[in-house]
Amino acid sequence: MLNASPKLQILKLTDLDMYSNKGNRISHKWTQPKCVPECLLFHLETIIWIGYEWQPKDEKEVATYILRNTRRLKKATFSTKPIEPGKLNKLEKRRRMLDELATVDKASNSCHFVFESM
Template structure:
């Protein structure tokens, strides 16, 4: 998709419920592209991820890849789902993941991070 959108300026990912009836996630595994898409190198300015779960390793890999390779990124927003009171252990894991993303070496020095809960 990114290779077919060389002038893409805003990338918005929305985590829709991709679970089967048995609770197993369906879909494809993340495979890092061999070449960085042109839109990341030259045009993407805004990256938004709504409903990020912070549970899957590939979610972190995707976010890290975009941050490391997007030279003109001005704003990266990660909007997470709220954590129920019974699952507060997830809060510490989420905080560590946010800290890791905030410390990723980024291609754009002017990128402003926004972390919010929906």
């Protein structure tokens, strides 16, 4: 997808844990590209990720890859799913996840992070 969009400036990802209209989980597997797509190197300025959880290995790998290879990234917004009341252990886990995400070595020094709950 990224190779087919060489001038992409805004990338919006929505909950990678998707289901078909029949309720079956859609299988997806992240495969890191052999070469960094042109849009990441020269054009992408904004990433918006809705429903980000960092839990599945694929989500962590995709987010890290994008942050490490996007040279012109100005804003990265990660919206996480709400935590149910009484689940304090999940709140601590989420804080550690967001701290880890914020410390990923980024290609862009001017990237502004936004973390929010849906």
